[in-house]
Amino acid sequence: MAAQDQPKWEGKASAKLKVTKPEQVWPFLEDLFGLNKWFPTLTTCVPVEGISGQPGCVRYCAGFRTPVDNTNRRADQEVSNWTKQKLLSIDSKEMVFSYSIIDGNVGFNAYVSTVKVVPNEDGCEIEWRYEVEPVKDWKLEDLDFFISSGLQVMAKRMVEALQA
DSSP, X not given: OOGGGSOOEEEEEEEEEETOOHHHHHHHHHOGGGGGGTSTTOOEEEEEESOTTSTTOEEEEEOOOOSOOOSOOOTTOOOOOEEEEEEEXXXXXXXXXXXXXXXXXXXXXXXXXXXEEXXXXXXXXXXXXXXXXXXXXXXXXXXXXXXHHHHHHHHHHHHHHHHO
């Protein structure tokens, strides 16, 4: 069965930020062209078109490592993973946005994510929900690990930035 004939993969990752108010975290996430400040191994995040925070804007993200290398490169070749991501919707009052990957070299097709900051009794939590067509040479667990581990590092970096 071809990947596009299989049901989409769906997942959710979350990270708790203790003693951190949602309104402290939201500006970090709302800065769509600043993802490289927070996401591990992401070296580049630059605008391609539009204005950050406005639906339709597109960012180019590169340099991140994934748990699966499906580029068929030799061990001595350095190839940067990259994606172009388009903001689909954003609601600053509800502290939520959705984006899709519209191009890239990591094999993510029909990828859509929703990222939301949710208040809780200890502070807040970042929820990252995603769906994508099955990715060649990956397992859903690989994607879950990639997003969950990346989100944990993002949360840690955001807390550290607020404490600085």
